[in-house]
Amino acid sequence: xxxxxxRYLFAQKEYRDYFKSxxxxxxxxxxxxxxxxxxxxxxxxxxxxxRKIIKELDKEMQALEKVKMLKEKAEKRIEGILEExxxxx
Numbered sequence: 001x002x003x004x005x006x007r008y009l010f011a012q013k014e015y016r017d018y019f020k021s022x023x024x025x026x027x028x029x030x031x032x033x034x035x036x037x038x039x040x041x042x043x044x045x046x047x048x049x050x051r052k053i054i055k056e057l058d059k060e061m062q063a064l065e066k067v068k069m070l071k072e073k074a075e076k077r078i079e080g081i082l083e084e085x086x087x088x089x
Contacts, residue, residue, distance in 0.1 A: 001042075005050040008057050009043060 009015060018040070023030035045053065 001044070002047065002050045002054065004054045005045075006042075008054065015042075 010019070019032065020030075022036045022040075023032050025031075
């Protein structure tokens with residue numbers, strides 16, 4: 001299993017919810033019993049398909065990061081415009 005594929009797979013809500021359900025708090029940290037982890041069934045795809053999924057999701061994550069940057073820039077411009085209006089009044 002490709003670790004980058006697992007990162008995307010385990011970020012899905014169904015896996016997050018599952019791991020939360022079997023995690024036991026210990027010392028301010030959640031631990032998962034090795035036997036329970038070993039019995040965990042995960043979606044498996046061939047290495048080739050995993051690479052394709054990773055490639056597509058990486059593209060989507062890059063696009064999302066660009067959108068976040070655009071949002072931050074727009075928010076700063078809006079703040080600047082509002083500040084100018086405040087100063088003028």
